[in-house]
Amino acid sequence: MKGKKLNLMGRVLMGVGAIVGSADAGEMEVYNYSDDLINASVVIKNIAEANEGFDESYDFHYNGGNPNKLHAYVLNNNSDPNTLSLDSRGFWSISGFDVALKANEFIASANNKLVIHMLDNSGYENRNIIAYNTKSPEIIYPVDKTNGAMTWIDLPDLVNQPAGVYDIWRVTPERKLAGDISGPSSSDGKVDICDLATLTEEWLCRSNPGENYFVSDTNLDRVTNLKDFVSIADTWLMDDSAPASASESTMDALTGSYKEALVNEHDKKPKKSK
Ligand SMILES: [Ca+2]
Ligand SMILES: [Ca+2]
Secondary structure, three states: OHHHHHHHHHHHHHHHHHHHHOOOOEEEEEEEEOOOOOOEEEEEEEOOOOOOOOOOOOOEEOOOOOOOOEEEEEOOOOOOOOOEEEEEEOOOOOOOEEEEEEEOOOEEEEEEEEEEEEEEOOOOOOEEEEEEEOOOOOOOEEOOOOOOOEEEEEEEEEEEEOOEEEEEEEEEEEEOOOOOOOOOOOOOOEOOHHHHHHHHHOOOOEOOOOOOOOOOOOOOOOEOOHHHHHHHHHOOOOEOOOOHHHHHHHHHHHHHHHHHHHHHHHHOOOOOOO
């Protein structure tokens, strides 16, 4: 019962946070940049009310009139793909924006950079913004979250580049702590009973492609289950402002015993019934 009360309070706080924060959404502009050519860019935002997929209110399709040799847009898997020049997600969303870099026509020679301009970092307090080329996701580029900062990533020169998409970069506002799913707006930098309560409330909930993810779906597989519990367990009692290693011990015991219990469940010999 106590857990349920906490849970409801958490949801109310989240709702209030969403309303308060609706005018303060994070915003970045991502440039397909070259010193040698006119540049192209796309805007990506997190807005409290926005949907995971395309929504009329917050997303805009590319108008088709781009005269530039370079183009950048967000791939949209929900509607009219390849054309979003502004893509928005809910404040709480941790799903990545796939930015396509495209040559509109043959390019004989030009240098090339990906530039991420932080226009408004509000709402990203407990996030790390990262970027990577989907061809080499193991190489992570941290994005400078300072308001007005520009993160420059050198790309190979374009040489005899045919027209078409030549790279797809993913820009993701990931949580600093994987289990930090609840807080006043989307998260609060701590992993505690409130996060566990949200997980409990959404346990085994599923979402469909194009719909918003449940906030507790930490690995974006569209179901809240043991894998998401592990995200909370692995970051239990951690605090952004505290050294990461200082708070692991308490939950280690719980995680350990929980995992052990699961293993034992498999290995357990059936008890004899009288
Ligand atoms: Ca939290
Ligand atoms: Ca999940």
